[in-house]
Amino acid sequence: MLSLLEKNTPLRWLGKQLFNRDDPAAFFDPLLERINPLWVRQYVPALVESVVDETADTKTFVLRPADRWAGFEAGQHVSIGLDIGGVRYNRTFSLSSAPGQWAADGSVSLTIKRLSGGLVTNWMHDNVSTGSILGIGEAFGDFRVPETQEPVLYIAGGSGITPVLSQLQTLAASHYRAPVTLLYFVRTQADIIAAETLTALSQRWPALTLNIIATDEGEHPEHLSTTLLDRVPDVAARRCYLCGPKGLMDIAEELLVQRGIDQARIHSTFFAVPKAALDGDALGGAVHFSRSKIQVTSKGDAVLLDIAEAASLTPRHGCRMGVCHQCSCRKTSGTVVNRLTGKASGPGEDTIQLCISVPQGPVSVDI
Amino acid sequence: MKTLTHEQLNSLEQDLNAIRDEVRADLGDRDARYIRRIIRLHRTLAVGGRLMMPLGFIPPVFTAAVASLGLSKIIENMEIGHNVMHGQYDWMNDPALHSQTYEWDTVCTGDSWRRTHNYEHHTYTNVIGKDRDYGYALLRLNDDHKWRPAHSLQFINYILLTVFFQWGVGLHELEFDRIRRGEIRLSEKKQFLKEYARKGGRQGFKDYVFFPLLTLPVAPIVLAGNISANLIRNLWSSTVIFCGHFTEDAETFTEAECENESKGQWYLRQLTGSSNFTGSKFVHMLSGHLSHQIEHHVFPDLPAHRYPEIAPRVQAVCKKYGIHYNTGSFAGQYGTVLKRIAQYSLPDKLRLKLSPQTA
Numbered sequence: 001m002l003s004l005l006e007k008n009t010p011l012r013w014l015g016k017q018l019f020n021r022d023d024p025a026a027f028f029d030p031l032l033e034r035i036n037p038l039w040v041r042q043y044v045p046a047l048v049e050s051v052v053d054e055t056a057d058t059k060t061f062v063l064r065p066a067d068r069w070a071g072f073e074a075g076q077h078v079s080i081g082l083d084i085g086g087v088r089y090n091r092t093f094s095l096s097s098a099p100g101q102w103a104a105d106g107s108v109s110l111t112i113k114r115l116s117g118g119l120v121t122n123w124m125h126d127n128v129s130t131g132s133i134l135g136i137g138e139a140f141g142d143f144r145v146p147e148t149q150e151p152v153l154y155i156a157g158g159s160g161i162t163p164v165l166s167q168l169q170t171l172a173a174s175h176y177r178a179p180v181t182l183l184y185f186v187r188t189q190a191d192i193i194a195a196e197t198l199t200a201l202s203q204r205w206p207a208l209t210l211n212i213i214a215t216d217e218g219e220h221p222e223h224l225s226t227t228l229l230d231r232v233p234d235v236a237a238r239r240c241y242l243c244g245p246k247g248l249m250d251i252a253e254e255l256l257v258q259r260g261i262d263q264a265r266i267h268s269t270f271f272a273v274p275k276a277a278l279d280g281d282a283l284g285g286a287v288h289f290s291r292s293k294i295q296v297t298s299k300g301d302a303v304l305l306d307i308a309e310a311a312s313l314t315p316r317h318g319c320r321m322g323v324c325h326q327c328s329c330r331k332t333s334g335t336v337v338n339r340l341t342g343k344a345s346g347p348g349e350d351t352i353q354l355c356i357s358v359p360q361g362p363v364s365v366d367i
Numbered sequence: 368m369k370t371l372t373h374e375q376l377n378s379l380e381q382d383l384n385a386i387r388d389e390v391r392a393d394l395g396d397r398d399a400r401y402i403r404r405i406i407r408l409h410r411t412l413a414v415g416g417r418l419m420m421p422l423g424f425i426p427p428v429f430t431a432a433v434a435s436l437g438l439s440k441i442i443e444n445m446e447i448g449h450n451v452m453h454g455q456y457d458w459m460n461d462p463a464l465h466s467q468t469y470e471w472d473t474v475c476t477g478d479s480w481r482r483t484h485n486y487e488h489h490t491y492t493n494v495i496g497k498d499r500d501y502g503y504a505l506l507r508l509n510d511d512h513k514w515r516p517a518h519s520l521q522f523i524n525y526i527l528l529t530v531f532f533q534w535g536v537g538l539h540e541l542e543f544d545r546i547r548r549g550e551i552r553l554s555e556k557k558q559f560l561k562e563y564a565r566k567g568g569r570q571g572f573k574d575y576v577f578f579p580l581l582t583l584p585v586a587p588i589v590l591a592g593n594i595s596a597n598l599i600r601n602l603w604s605s606t607v608i609f610c611g612h613f614t615e616d617a618e619t620f621t622e623a624e625c626e627n628e629s630k631g632q633w634y635l636r637q638l639t640g641s642s643n644f645t646g647s648k649f650v651h652m653l654s655g656h657l658s659h660q661i662e663h664h665v666f667p668d669l670p671a672h673r674y675p676e677i678a679p680r681v682q683a684v685c686k687k688y689g690i691h692y693n694t695g696s697f698a699g700q701y702g703t704v705l706k707r708i709a710q711y712s713l714p715d716k717l718r719l720k721l722s723p724q725t726a
Contacts, residue, residue, distance in 0.1 A: 028410065042462075083459075087458060087459055319489070319490045321630070328466050
């Protein structure tokens with residue numbers, strides 16, 4: 001019923017008048033979440049149905065998003081929102097399940113590895129359990145399965161296997177006949193994510209050739225190389241999908257391009273690893289004012305408000321001393337240091353006060 | 368005006384910064400739970416009040432409905448809206464609690480409030496000529512303004528302001544006194560007036576048209592109830608706000624005194640220009656913790672429910688530097704506000720004769 005307040009234009013207008021907000025339906029969230037947390041309207045909630053151990057440091061979280069979630073295509077990502085210590089964090093993860101599973105039983109899977117020093121992934125491993133509620137955004141990303149029957153090569157490393165799992169299951173379900181090869185790089189056999197799923201897939205789906213390479217094992221550790229690619233039949237004719245650590249993806253792309261594969265047939269998807277905090281001297285950096293489409297470079301401890309004004313922008317501001325919050329705005333990426341506290345922000349999306357925020361490396365701000 | 372040496376001001380700044388940093392470092396689940404609990408209380412009272420109002424032909428139900436809706440408006444304005452717009456909960460990164468986009472349940476638009484209150488009032492607190500909240504250009508509250516015969520009736524102005532407080536606060540940014548003096552032109556305020564009309568229209572439509580019409584057979588009862596709820600909110604919020612800066616001992620400042628002010632001087636001005644009142648936990652909450660106006664002015668962006676916890680430490684800092692920590696009972700503080708309004712409605716000669724201590 002509340003969805004009417006979102007979709008029906010006159011009712012939405014009325015809701016805005018009555019509740020002074022652009023998302024009038026969310027006015028009732030604090031009451032509804034007590035009755036059923038899946039009735040929340042501010043974001044699309046998803047119920048955690050189960051948590052499965054994949055490896056020592058990787059878990060699969062099976063979620064059931066609220067009915068209004070619009071679904072996804074194999075290989076896409078979602079933004080997951082959750083509150084840690086009162087702070088809402090949003091992080092992007094690939095969906096590791098196939099859209100077919102969502103169509104059949106309404107569930108989707110996230111397969112998440114603990115990142116050393118990562119706040120969100122560690123918290124999820126330690127605290128998210130059956131019955132937890134997470135926010136789930138609409139799916140995005142153009143890492144999509146091939147549209148026609150053609151030979152495919154997947155190169156995945158570590159937890160980069162997650163969007164590939166979704167695609168392989170989707171292709172298998174569609175009885176894809178062209179040859180599909182997966183080169184999956186892991187440190188040791190114990191680090192293989194979804195080993196059972198992969199084995200089962202290769203047994204019931206003859207098109208799939210599975211090659212799991214443990215880089216840190218054996219007398220002669222194996223890495224991605226020309227020899228390895230030589231073993232893939234007719235490699236130059238394949239559509240290629242890469243997902244893994246940056247080092248692996250760079251080498252893979254270089255080797256594939258050397259073999260004359262067109263860039264348009266190489267699809268990459270990244271997953272970012274948080275950088276270690278820089279030391280106090282390393283202030284300043286490239287500042288991107290995304291709404292105004294202006295890029296400038298700052299040096300030293302100049303605050304973003306001064307930097308913006310030097311670039312002829314006139315962001316809303318007030319006291320210029322961190323008191324009035326007139327200049328609060330969204331930082332979409334990058335790290336800033338609070339001039340009052342000396343504390344560095346997180347790398348993701350955040351609300352910051354321009355007048356006391358000093359860039360620490362490249363920063364993107366929505367003004 | 369209380370003065371401190373340069374060294375004392377620096378050390379005052381450090382002492383207060385230390386309190387702020389400690390609270391900031393400790394912000395977390397407890398604060399998030401607190402504000403969400405308050406928001407849930409607001410929704411319960413608001414929904415409850417609206418549902419009971421049509422049954423207001425039963426007298427006790429009418430009382431309960433008015434109390435419920437009135438309290439919900441007070442809580443939303445004071446403990447939620449005012450504090451969220453100060454950025455007290457920006458750290459939570461919850462779009463619904465974001466200082467720059469929050470819109471509250473009163474006539475004044477969030478944007479206008481952020482300009483006039485967060486910036487002007489909190490930066491230039493009690494600086495005569497700069498802080499337009501000092502007397503709202505409507506009341507003469509100290510002798511920096513020359514007495515005019517019209518001031519003798521200012522108690523009536525005060526009553527009108529407090530009864531129609533939400534409309535007055537909404538119009539604050541019009542700067543009607545400056546227009547009257549020819550300092551600015553009405554045409555400069557066109558955009559402001561447009562936004563005022565839109566938000567005022569929205570608020571009036573909701574309480575005085577939509578909900579009464581929705582329950583047509585009992586429309587007069589619903590209308591009367593909604594007027595009463597708004598009135599209760601107006602009286603309470605204006606009283607709380609007047610107790611924050613217009614009490615007997617709250618100091619005022621001149622523009623010259625505040626030129627090139629250091630952060631330490633700014634802290635000192637906030638400490639001496641604000642006043643607290645005592646009360647129960649519930650009263651503190653209903654005041655949006657502006658009963659701790661001193662703590663609020665020193666740390667406007669710390670979650671307000673923390674003010675009672677840090678008050679003893681702020682009081683100790685005041686004691687250390689010999690700064691008067693202005694607090695008292697609600698009735699006592701409000702009494703001095705009324706006295707001030709009355710005293711300064713008189714010509715200076717008569718005022719000094721009646722109460723020489725106000726010289």
